[in-house]
Amino acid sequence: MTSQTLREARKYEEASEKLIKKEDRPLFHLAARTGWMNDPNGFSYYNGEYHMFYQYYPYDSQWGPMHWGHAVSSDLLHWRYLPAALAPDEFYDRDGCFSGSAIELVDGRQLLMYTGVVKERQRNGGVYEVQTQCLAVGDGADFEKYEKNPVLDETDLPEGFSRYDFRDPKMWRKEDGTYCCVIGNRPADGSGQILLFTSTDGFDWKYKKVLCENKNRFGLMWECPDFFKLDGKWVLLTSPQDMLPQGFEYHNGNGTLCLIGSFDESTDTFTEESNQSIDYGIDFYAPQTVLTPDGRRVMIGWMQNWDTCSLRMPDQPWYGQMSLPRELFIRNGRLFQRPVRELDEMRSGRVAYANVPVSGTVRLDKVNGRKVDMELVIRPKDPAHPYRKFAVRFAQDEEFYTSMSFRPSESILKIDRKFSGSRRAIIHQRRNAVNYRDDALKLRMILDRFSVEVFINDGEQVMTATMYTGHEADGISFFADGEAELDIVKYDLI
Ligand code: FRU
Numbered sequence: 001m002t003s004q005t006l007r008e009a010r011k012y013e014e015a016s017e018k019l020i021k022k023e024d025r026p027l028f029h030l031a032a033r034t035g036w037m038n039d040p041n042g043f044s045y046y047n048g049e050y051h052m053f054y055q056y057y058p059y060d061s062q063w064g065p066m067h068w069g070h071a072v073s074s075d076l077l078h079w080r081y082l083p084a085a086l087a088p089d090e091f092y093d094r095d096g097c098f099s100g101s102a103i104e105l106v107d108g109r110q111l112l113m114y115t116g117v118v119k120e121r122q123r124n125g126g127v128y129e130v131q132t133q134c135l136a137v138g139d140g141a142d143f144e145k146y147e148k149n150p151v152l153d154e155t156d157l158p159e160g161f162s163r164y165d166f167r168d169p170k171m172w173r174k175e176d177g178t179y180c181c182v183i184g185n186r187p188a189d190g191s192g193q194i195l196l197f198t199s200t201d202g203f204d205w206k207y208k209k210v211l212c213e214n215k216n217r218f219g220l221m222w223e224c225p226d227f228f229k230l231d232g233k234w235v236l237l238t239s240p241q242d243m244l245p246q247g248f249e250y251h252n253g254n255g256t257l258c259l260i261g262s263f264d265e266s267t268d269t270f271t272e273e274s275n276q277s278i279d280y281g282i283d284f285y286a287p288q289t290v291l292t293p294d295g296r297r298v299m300i301g302w303m304q305n306w307d308t309c310s311l312r313m314p315d316q317p318w319y320g321q322m323s324l325p326r327e328l329f330i331r332n333g334r335l336f337q338r339p340v341r342e343l344d345e346m347r348s349g350r351v352a353y354a355n356v357p358v359s360g361t362v363r364l365d366k367v368n369g370r371k372v373d374m375e376l377v378i379r380p381k382d383p384a385h386p387y388r389k390f391a392v393r394f395a396q397d398e399e400f401y402t403s404m405s406f407r408p409s410e411s412i413l414k415i416d417r418k419f420s421g422s423r424r425a426i427i428h429q430r431r432n433a434v435n436y437r438d439d440a441l442k443l444r445m446i447l448d449r450f451s452v453e454v455f456i457n458d459g460e461q462v463m464t465a466t467m468y469t470g471h472e473a474d475g476i477s478f479f480a481d482g483e484a485e486l487d488i489v490k491y492d493l494i
Helices: 004-017 341-346
Strands: 035-046 049-057 067-073 079-086 097-104 110-121 127-138 143-145 166-173 179-185 193-199 205-213 222-230 233-240 257-264 269-276 285-291 297-302 326-331 334-339 347-362 372-380 389-396 402-407 412-416 429-433 441-448 451-456 461-466 475-493
Touching (some): 004 067, 004 079, 035 067, 035 110, 035 297, 079 110, 097 127, 110 166, 179 222, 193 222, 205 269, 222 285, 222 297, 222 326, 233 269, 257 334, 269 334, 334 451, 402 441, 412 451, 412 461, 429 461
Parallel strands (some): 035 097, 097 166
Antiparallel strands (some): 067 079, 127 143, 166 179, 233 257, 285 297, 297 326, 326 334, 372 441, 389 402, 402 412, 412 429, 441 451, 451 461
């Protein structure tokens, strides 16, 4: 039975979507159907299509009582909106259906697990949110909340574990047909931890153990965990709140963390080996992964960040975009990312130049656009005399531009969107220490109407940022202080 609350949301979004022109949305990044979007939820493959649900408030382009929006795609790039999947309409989720995940049950039904939120007034007048885990079962379009919700609450947790910070379940089905789930939580020390739960049928869940403890190393509360096997290792992704920067890692406040290690499945023991940021740009948070039918581990994140949400177009009827789907792999013990190969199908109008001398500003014929896939290799003209700075400027016209600039002497790659049209004094720059090998820096830059994603050195690092520059600013230019040389292959994405 669809509740009144959900029916209203569905009616509202259907009408509102029609008021938004296609050109006012990203071309191949999923954005809110209308209103507000944050985290990806329930990213999964079901009945021959990819499903993406998302944290959603249809009625305003600001965060509000959370619903789950819903879209499907066959190639992870062209998305079709479906009616909202969940609304906050039960006593156990009346203040929000927070983040969660989706799997296919053995009997072919689709199972969603999400965090139900209920506000609790404190004696001092403050309000805390009690968080529990809830289920809904469906057919890929309509979902029935489970009559025994919530299926996990404070009574399932050991003493001292927070009932207020207990959210974002990510489930998966094991090879033996049973189910596992990781959930973010806070122990008594106030930092974060990831809890592991198991189930034989997907409905009856049992607490197993603490999979990983933050111990105040990386931020405080750990949100939106994901845990999976990749190239012989195990990877724990999570999004810590309130991070302190460490060197050039973790500059985002609300950041992202990737822990790579080993996992002993007989004792459910995760042993950490290394840590790194997932994204080194400005706008990326709460990623989730899916295993594709052909065995690729593909990740999509919320291509915004809580600290920079005031960067937006005025009167924008939608807010919030998802990142490109990125295939993950491990090389030299680090997490690498590359745009999914489905993106190659959207390439057209190839333009290529090799060994272009760059000293001062250079523009190249047919190198422009705002929906672009562009590969650059930047070298000093003479390795004995390296250039001091190289910059690529894009989303450029007389007034505006955004840039990536590189100083080989420091090995620092910087993104700067200060002149992207923003009228807000928020973070617009990020510096990132990159590996500069054999006198060459390799960048693959993907531009969509409102974003740039830069894959550095074949995916060793990624820097992501949104920008809301008017679309007429579609210039691209190159600049070197000193003498550099550039190879470029550029495509329009259509
Ligand atoms: C992360 C997050 C989640 C929560 C959701 C609420 O961005 O804070 O922890 O479930 O957003 O919208």
